[in-house]
Amino acid sequence: MFTFNYAEGATLFSAWGMWFIVFAALFIFNEFSRRSKIGAFISFIVLPAFLTILWFTVLKEKTYTDWFHLAKVYSSTAGCIGFWFIRHYKKKDKVTGKVQWCLSEKKLALFFPALILAINILEAVTRDFQIGSLGLMKELFEGEIMMSGPWNYMNGIAGILNTITITGWFGIVIRKKTEKDKSMDMLWPDMLWFWIIAYDLWNFAYTYNCLPGHSWYCGFALLLAPTLCAFTLGKGAWLQHRAHTLAIWCMFAQTFPKFQDQGKYQVMSTYNPNIYFAVSFIALIANIAVFAYMIYKIKTTKRNPYLGELYTDLSGHKNIKALGQPSILDTTVSS
Numbered sequence: 001m002f003t004f005n006y007a008e009g010a011t012l013f014s015a016w017g018m019w020f021i022v023f024a025a026l027f028i029f030n031e032f033s034r035r036s037k038i039g040a041f042i043s044f045i046v047l048p049a050f051l052t053i054l055w056f057t058v059l060k061e062k063t064y065t066d067w068f069h070l071a072k073v074y075s076s077t078a079g080c081i082g083f084w085f086i087r088h089y090k091k092k093d094k095v096t097g098k099v100q101w102c103l104s105e106k107k108l109a110l111f112f113p114a115l116i117l118a119i120n121i122l123e124a125v126t127r128d129f130q131i132g133s134l135g136l137m138k139e140l141f142e143g144e145i146m147m148s149g150p151w152n153y154m155n156g157i158a159g160i161l162n163t164i165t166i167t168g169w170f171g172i173v174i175r176k177k178t179e180k181d182k183s184m185d186m187l188w189p190d191m192l193w194f195w196i197i198a199y200d201l202w203n204f205a206y207t208y209n210c211l212p213g214h215s216w217y218c219g220f221a222l223l224l225a226p227t228l229c230a231f232t233l234g235k236g237a238w239l240q241h242r243a244h245t246l247a248i249w250c251m252f253a254q255t256f257p258k259f260q261d262q263g264k265y266q267v268m269s270t271y272n273p274n275i276y277f278a279v280s281f282i283a284l285i286a287n288i289a290v291f292a293y294m295i296y297k298i299k300t301t302k303r304n305p306y307l308g309e310l311y312t313d314l315s316g317h318k319n320i321k322a323l324g325q326p327s328i329l330d331t332t333v334s335s
Contacts, residue, residue, distance in 0.1 A: 001275050002216055005266040015216070018265045022217050026225035026245045033080075033244045034234060035183045037088055044080040044247060048073075051251055063254050066142060071123055073250035079116040079243040086112070087174055087184045087240075104174045104186070105327055113186070113239055114169040120246075121199075124206045125159035128152045131210050138271050143261070144213055147271050151280035155205045158280070161287040162202050165195060165294050167305035171312075173324030175237070185237035189320040190309045193231070194293070196238050198286040200227055205283040209276065212269035214253075214260045222249050236320035 004015045033040045055063045064070070089103040103109045131141070132152025138145055168190025175185040200223045207219030226241035234241055253260065260266060269275075294305060303310050311317045 001270060001272075003268045003270050005264055005268070014264050015267050019216065019221055023221040023225055026222060026249065027229060029248050030225065030229055030241050030244045031233070033248075034185060034237070034240065035181075037084075037184075040080070040084050040244075043244075044077055044084065048077050048247075048251060051255060055254055059255065063257055064143075068123070068127060069250075069254065072120075073247070073254055075116065075120055075123065076243055076247040076250055079113070079120070080247050082112050082116060083186050083240050083243060086110070086172075087186050102174070102327075104172070107170055110170050110172050113172060113188070114166050116243075117166060117239060118163050121159050121163050121202075124203070124210070125156045125163075127210045128156040128159065128206055132156070144211065145268075145271070146210070146212070147273070147276065149273060149276055151205070151276040152209055154277075154284045155202060155209055155280040158198075158202045158284040158287040159206065161284075161291045162195075162199055165198070165287070165290050166191075167294065168309035168311065170307070171309035171321070173321065175323050176325035181233075183234070183237075185234055186240045187236035187320050187324055188239055189236060189317045189324075190305075190311050191236075191238060192311055192314065192316045194290055196227060196230065198283075198290045200224075201283040201286045205280045208269065208279050212271070213266065215269070216267035217260060218249060218253070222246065236323060 002015075029043075033043045055065070086104050086109055091100045091102075092098065093100055129152065131146055132148050132150075134141065134146070134148050136146045136148040138147045140146075169188070171189050173187050173189070175181065175183060175187050177184065203223055204215065204219045207215035211218060222245060226238060226245050229241045230236070230238035294310065297303070297310050298305060301310070301313070303312075309317070312321075
């Protein structure tokens with residue numbers, strides 16, 4: 001599946017060692033940005049503003065400036081900024097200081113996470129279809145060696161299904177503060193493990209198809225870090241973790257493009273058509289299964305997955321929902 005750059009003095013330990021460093025750095029960064037309100041502000045507003053100046057001045061001859069890479073870094077950062085406002089913005093009475101409403105309880109605001117996620121997926125789907133249509137046979141294209149094939153179309157379809165199966169965004173809640181966790185994570189109870197796994201399989205296949213020289217890091221490590229956090233320390237907040245780690249990785253890759261493209265830490269694809277086909281086939285089957293399950297739940301529960309929540313009867317959904325803080329309306333009524 002992967003070829004390590006032994007010509008530059010690398011060993012298998014070099015590639016795996018750097019992989020663990022990248023993975024740990026992403027996980028730790030996510031912990032910093034999710035647990036600190038000020039840390040997130042610095043990470044996703046101050047830092048990208050500063051780096052943008054560098055990319056278009058000092059580093060303009062070295063960094064990526066094509067539409068795809070720029071769209072990826074700015075869309076992921078925009079997601080982080082939007083999530084930050086959803087988590088923390090409150091309207092307070094000027095006289096009493098009491099909270100009148102929270103952005104996290106406005107339906108229009110809760111549509112934003114689903115929208116930014118769908119845009120992010122469809123950007124990648126477009127890229128898969130684009131590479132597939134070029135008919136490349138292990139050829140250099142925009143700085144990467146690409147190989148077109150039916151896998152591009154299979155994975156593009158998987159991505160479309162992954163977009164269709166995004167459900168229950170109006171059920172998003174903010175995590176209540178505890179002694180152990182004051183993060184106020186953006187919890188999405190309807191976004192359960194089966195959808196996350198299907199997304200990871202699709203996204204890894206996308207990176208393998210369209211970023212074959214980068215998928216060791218931006219496919220393998222970058223996908224595992226937010227997923228591990230979502231299943232352990234930051235349960236229920238996968239999308240927030242995904243956006244945070246993706247944004248910082250895109251900023252890093254924009255600033256240090258040679259890290260993946262040259263040197264002993266470079267890891268390339270083997271360009272084996274059978275592996276390409278298998279990876280995208282698995283992603284497609286997984287997303288077909290999630291789509292079929294969604295249809296089954298719609299028929300049996302008579303719920304609309306786009307106007308409400310679909311998986312409310314599942315224990316995973318209930319456990320995540322229980323972590324959320326009560327709404328302002330509920331607090332007002334009880335007081």
